[in-house]
Amino acid sequence: MAVLVTGGAGYIGSHMVLDLLEAGEEVVVVDNLSTGFRRAVPQEAAFVEGDVGDGALIARLMADYGVDAVIHFAGSIVVPDSVADPLGYYLNNTVNSRTLIAEAVRARVPHFIFSSTAAVYGIAREMPVGEDAPLQPISPYGTSKLMTEWMLRDTAIAHPLSYVALRYFNVAGADPKGRTGQSTPRATHLIKVACEAALGKRPGLEIYGRDYDTSDGTCIRDYIHVSDLIRAHGDALRHLRAGGDSAVLNCGYGHGASVLEVLDAVERAAGCTLDKRDAPRRPGDAPELIAGADRIREVLGWTPIHDDLDGIVSSALAWERKL
Template sequence: MQGSSSKPAVLVTGGAGYIGSHAVLALLDAGWPVVVIDNLTTGFRWAVPDAAAFVEGDVGDQALVGRLIAEHGIGAIMHFAGSIVVPESVAKPLEYYENNTVKSRALIAAAVAGGVRHFIFSSTAATYGIPERVPVAEEAPTVPINPYGWSKLMTERMLADAAAAHPLNYCALRYFNVAGADPEGRSGQSTAGATHLIKVAVEAATGKRGHVSVFGTDYATPDGTGIRDYIHVSDLAAAHLRALERLIAEPERSHTLNCGYGRGFSVMEVLDSVDRVTNRPIERRMEPRRAGDPDALVADNRRILGTLDWRPARADLDTIVADALAWERRLGERG
């Protein structure tokens, strides 16, 4: 695949959002033609570079997606569009099944009808529910404990069935905890009211919040706080590129892969990192634990390391925090 002329155009759904915009940057940096579709409900138009074609629209609009596939000669789809807030999925389950499952079905149908051969899906470790063993491997039982996890698992199932029936292969990437920002400062997590720990912590470090809540200090972990596997968003974006290359090289094979570093950090360790990077402590407030939060959620990442030509480049907690902090400061300058 030398030169952009041999690279098929990639349709990126949700490409104006946090993870999608980083994938767009990675694709463009590597010379891939990119078309972004995003309805801008949570994404930002400024997050899509001028080098990518942009269409404001809904991934559930089969006629629109079909038109884009035909007009741009789309050869692959990276599907990031969807709703991602777990408690909201419990309160509004039907909205999540509509947004994440029904619209994904429409997108897959448009892909099959338009002859798209390769599909990369933004899935989640929430498909595992509360795993019996940690680190959790791809073979672990998939027993989600909330509609968000189920909505993503249903899409994985549809992809598997569609790939068995049609000339389509796919890679479902199950994300663990995504954090950080583009090291060049081109994009980062910009959504107001974000719930991710590192985002919340750097907001506190820049004065946008007065404190950070620590939900539960009685977990079965060394310091009593929950342990999670944090992956830098730029490493995650790179994994999508490597997955695309693998799908093109082996069109008969599909993959389901964990995206994580295989190393977890507790809430307290993350906050210690923020204190180190900023050189000043942020206030921590102890709160009751939240229902359904596992003690630890860490990826067994041996399969992705063995399947893709991918190695993490920013797998250092202080690096992740520093990049997130730099972006948070840039957001403050944006107003």
């Protein structure tokens, strides 16, 4: 039996592949390399360049490798881009996910883990935001992911498919062993951008809004180390294989840091002063987003080990120096 990892050549997916291989799993990766890198996939994993919207390809892979679980990372993730190109996001994130789920049902794949997002909450009324909070996404990105959650919910009722949807908060950092990290050009993740600026790879960076109703006027996010996020996926896979119920779970630490606090951490790690410029707010950005993180610990027994902003930034900076 094998685990099919979509988007396994990307930032988060490549960490997942390493973790699965270390656990002794057979792994097959499908990635169209639009943002991922072939070099990020270890030779021990089977790799196929292709699209999750290609039903015939997915069907063949599931049959050839005896897939018993899908971990679905492939998708588009930039909030402002989704506002400019909503139909592109609904195609790549929702329509293609529908194809993947349909092929999993046809192949009788019993387990499915989905990379969802805290953007499904939109501008939450209370912090931290729990899984039962109103779902009011304010961007096509968030809506496209929520629609996939709904498809999984309804499919699990109609077919013998169990799933875990993990709602990511802000993923950052890099593999502690230095094997993989965030390599995507023109990335928009704050810590990635700030590390590039600290190393002279870009001419400073912009702070998008200083007039939010937060402690220092900048947006606050719950930053989670990518290795802890991957640990949650491994816990979810073991949960499902042990007969656990389907679940939708937040994946964050339960506390946040502002944009300015993140930039201070980057300056400490790099020993420099960043060139920071003020800019208008970006469409679709919520002022604050912090995970209610109790349920994932209760359901999966998840225990993070990298809950430290300075550590997250240091690992991201170390990876950036290698690129």
